[in-house]
Amino acid sequence: MKRLTVRRLVGKDTVFITGYKSRELIYAVGGKPLWNRTYQAWMTGVRRGSDVIALAELEGYEVSYDEFGGAA
Numbered sequence: 001m002k003r004l005t006v007r008r009l010v011g012k013d014t015v016f017i018t019g020y021k022s023r024e025l026i027y028a029v030g031g032k033p034l035w036n037r038t039y040q041a042w043m044t045g046v047r048r049g050s051d052v053i054a055l056a057e058l059e060g061y062e063v064s065y066d067e068f069g070g071a072a
Helices: 022-028 046-058
Strands: 003-009 014-019 034-036 041-045 062-068
Touching (some): 003 046, 014 022, 022 041, 022 046, 041 046, 046 062
Parallel strands (some): 003 062
Antiparallel strands (some): 003 014, 014 041, 034 041
């Protein structure tokens, strides 16, 4: 099964997406993916991130979602 991981940075409008064809999924929903070397993931906005999740689930991906960062 194809896997996709979506991580949202708490307090920011940024989502990091990794997994099989994650870049192509971002393009498919009209987003412009940017590569983030720190997290080794494609970045996009929260709005596009939710569209990517919906498209990935429609195409049979196993999607995991979590939030990280913020105040400790």
